[in-house]
Amino acid sequence: MTGEGLYLDGVTVVFDGFRALNTLSLLVAPGELRAVIGPNGAGKTTMMDVITGKTRPVSGIARFDGHDLTRMEESVIANLGIGRKFQKPTVFDALTVFENLELALKAPRGPVACLRWRLSGAARSAIERTAEQVGLAERASDPAGRLSHGQRQWLEIGMLLMQDPKLVLVDEPVAGMTDHETAETARLLVGIAGERSVVVVEHDLDFVRALGCRVTVLHEGTMLSEGSIDHVQADPRVVEVYLGR
Amino acid sequence: MRRFLLPGIVALLALLPLLNLLPEGHPIRVSDFVVSVAGKWLCYAILALALDLAWGYAGILSLGHGAFFALGGYAIGMHLMRLIGPRGTYGHPVLPDFMVFLGYQELPWFWWGFGHFPFALLMALLVPGLLAFAVGYLAFRSRITGVYLSIITQAMTYALMLAFFRNDMGFGGNNGFTDFKELVGMPLNTPFARSVLYFAALAALVGCFLLSAAMTRTKFGRVLAAIRDAESRVRFLGYDTLRHKLFVFVLSAMMAGLAGALYVPLVGIINPGEFSPANSIEAVVWVAFGGRGTLVGAVLGAFSVNALKTWLTSFAPDLWLIVLGVLFIAVPLLMPRGLVGMLRR
Numbered sequence: 256m257t258g259e260g261l262y263l264d265g266v267t268v269v270f271d272g273f274r275a276l277n278t279l280s281l282l283v284a285p286g287e288l289r290a291v292i293g294p295n296g297a298g299k300t301t302m303m304d305v306i307t308g309k310t311r312p313v314s315g316i317a318r319f320d321g322h323d324l325t326r327m328e329e330s331v332i333a334n335l336g337i338g339r340k341f342q343k344p345t346v347f348d349a350l351t352v353f354e355n356l357e358l359a360l361k362a363p364r365g366p367v368a369c370l371r372w373r374l375s376g377a378a379r380s381a382i383e384r385t386a387e388q389v390g391l392a393e394r395a396s397d398p399a400g401r402l403s404h405g406q407r408q409w410l411e412i413g414m415l416l417m418q419d420p421k422l423v424l425v426d427e428p429v430a431g432m433t434d435h436e437t438a439e440t441a442r443l444l445v446g447i448a449g450e451r452s453v454v455v456v457e458h459d460l461d462f463v464r465a466l467g468c469r470v471t472v473l474h475e476g477t478m479l480s481e482g483s484i485d486h487v488q489a490d491p492r493v494v495e496v497y498l499g500r
Numbered sequence: 501m502r503r504f505l506l507p508g509i510v511a512l513l514a515l516l517p518l519l520n521l522l523p524e525g526h527p528i529r530v531s532d533f534v535v536s537v538a539g540k541w542l543c544y545a546i547l548a549l550a551l552d553l554a555w556g557y558a559g560i561l562s563l564g565h566g567a568f569f570a571l572g573g574y575a576i577g578m579h580l581m582r583l584i585g586p587r588g589t590y591g592h593p594v595l596p597d598f599m600v601f602l603g604y605q606e607l608p609w610f611w612w613g614f615g616h617f618p619f620a621l622l623m624a625l626l627v628p629g630l631l632a633f634a635v636g637y638l639a640f641r642s643r644i645t646g647v648y649l650s651i652i653t654q655a656m657t658y659a660l661m662l663a664f665f666r667n668d669m670g671f672g673g674n675n676g677f678t679d680f681k682e683l684v685g686m687p688l689n690t691p692f693a694r695s696v697l698y699f700a701a702l703a704a705l706v707g708c709f710l711l712s713a714a715m716t717r718t719k720f721g722r723v724l725a726a727i728r729d730a731e732s733r734v735r736f737l738g739y740d741t742l743r744h745k746l747f748v749f750v751l752s753a754m755m756a757g758l759a760g761a762l763y764v765p766l767v768g769i770i771n772p773g774e775f776s777p778a779n780s781i782e783a784v785v786w787v788a789f790g791g792r793g794t795l796v797g798a799v800l801g802a803f804s805v806n807a808l809k810t811w812l813t814s815f816a817p818d819l820w821l822i823v824l825g826v827l828f829i830a831v832p833l834l835m836p837r838g839l840v841g842m843l844r845r
């Protein structure tokens with residue numbers, strides 16, 4: 256069984272009486288690439304927080320391949336095969352690009368296992384391949400703290416790939432990128448979907464169009480519209496709350 | 501050049517007790533005082549290494565490491581008290597003087613086994629390790645970090661100090677333990693014993709240094725650095741950071757306990773003052789001054805700040821706490837990467 260993918264149903268999150276998510280439902284099939292758009296504060300990041308165990312919903316179902324995500328620790332969810340790129344890129348500045356990727360590489364994660372860890376030839380080439388894939392092969396031995404903003408975003412995507420996840424969540428990957436970098440990133444994300452599900456949150460509609468996938472529009476914590484980019488752009492409710500601004 | 505720096509320093513330190521054997525008045529003879537002071541600093545350097553592992557590498561700023569040091573010291577102190585035997589003032593064959601004085605009829609159960617040196621040494625490691633496990637587990641599980649964690653560890657050492665001050669705890673109250681006679685069949689307070697204890701401390705320092713260096717170079721060391729810089733990100737990578745932090749915290753506490761166990765026979769006394777919060781803060785200042793996150797920095801910091809302290813207290817003992825406070829505030833502001841950071845630039 257390949258699993259049912261990601262399944263959210265009726266998810267509600269309340270912060271001090273404010274409904275950041277309001278009975279949100281979302282289905283992402285195995286291997287699917289999905290874009291999620293919506294105005295600021297729509298609840299896109301909060302949705303990712305629920306999926307990764309950072310925030311607990313007050314009601315609703317959040318499942319991945321049959322596992323109840325609302326009851327699991329962050330690290331357990333990560334080990335289920337859910338990887339996440341944060342809105343604000345967080346890579347480990349004190350470590351090199353290579354070491355960042357190595358930490359993310361799928362391997363036993365306990366303290367003793369880490370003490371005894373020896374980099375095998377296979378692991379080294381897997382890391383080098385990923386560094387190549389995200390365009391950082393030349394920077395492998397530089398501290399991540401010296402990377403440009405766009406390169407940090409790619410390193411984070413690279414770290415996601417090292418975990419060999421079944422579901423990848425990417426929060427605003429192209430914010431602050433040049434047009435060229437943006438196009439590269441779209442190619443990268445399209446390339447990694449298929450083997451795994453990818454959910455991309457983004458404001459940049461040209462970028463979303465380049466992804467060429469199904470689009471979900473969030474508004475005030477709930478799903479407003481869903482379909483192809485042309486479909487949602489033509490939806491009058493979407494135009495009103497988001498595109499028409 | 502740098503490859504010879506550390507072995508060179510160790511060789512120099514190993515020379516000290518040998519130069520002490522030269523006849524009185526010889527130009528390069530090292531006095532008894534210098535040997536015993538340097539021996540203390542070696543123990544402090546181990547404590548600094550221990551703290552640096554937790555703080556410099558994993559970002560766990562413990563303001564209570566003095567407690568682990570003191571517990572290690574008390575464990576060996578209990579052994580030294582048992583060895584006094586009938587040579588105490590009251591001449592009781594089993595009970596230490598303070599127990600006779602307080603009217604104890606028999607040895608409390610928690611003193612059992614301390615007649616044996618290996619047991620006492622084991623306890624000097626295990627008791628600090630267990631305490632660190634308990635405190636660390638509760639704190640890390642509740643995701644207490646930063647200044648709150650520091651306050652908890654500071655409260656821990658303060659509470660222990662108050663407890664050990666009490667006579668009915670069975671650890672000699674405010675007088676603690678002293679008047680030790682011998683250790684592993686070797687009479688204390690002789691130049692020979694001083695040299696042996698000095699070399700034991702030096703060997704332990706080298707051992708702890710090599711162990712720490714090896715450990716921090718593994719992936720575990722890199723996970724610690726990652727936890728220090730962005731713990732929640734490490735969790736989303738699938739690491740159970742609780743286990744990693746607990747591992748390094750317990751190991752660090754055991755190392756501090758070892759330092760205390762080496763220290764007490766050297767100085768010949770242990771009392772609840774060793775639990776004083778200021779001691780733990782002092783250890784933090786050593787590490788900060790030397791350069792946290794580098795093992796050499798921790799050792800250098802312990803030596804240099806203690807050199808300053810020894811020099812200062814020789815003519816103005818009251819000034820020390822003020823200087824310590826100033827260092828505590830000024831070092832992070834003016835030299836955030838410590839001596840090592842300044843030297844590297």
Ligand SMILES: Nc1ncnc2c1ncn2[C@@H]1O[C@H](COP(=O)(O)OP(=O)(O)OP(=O)(O)O)[C@@H](O)[C@H]1O
Binds near residue numbers: 270293298
């Ligand atoms: N921890 C929190 N405590 C209180 N309110 C929160 C918290 N996290 C998010 N919110 C609120 O919930 C709402 C949804 O936030 P969220 O970050 O999910 O929006 P978003 O769609 O990701 O927006 P953006 O496009 O700006 O990233 C916002 O109004 C935000 O202020």
Ligand SMILES: [Mg+2]
Binds near residue numbers: 299300301342426
């Ligand atoms: Mg957001």
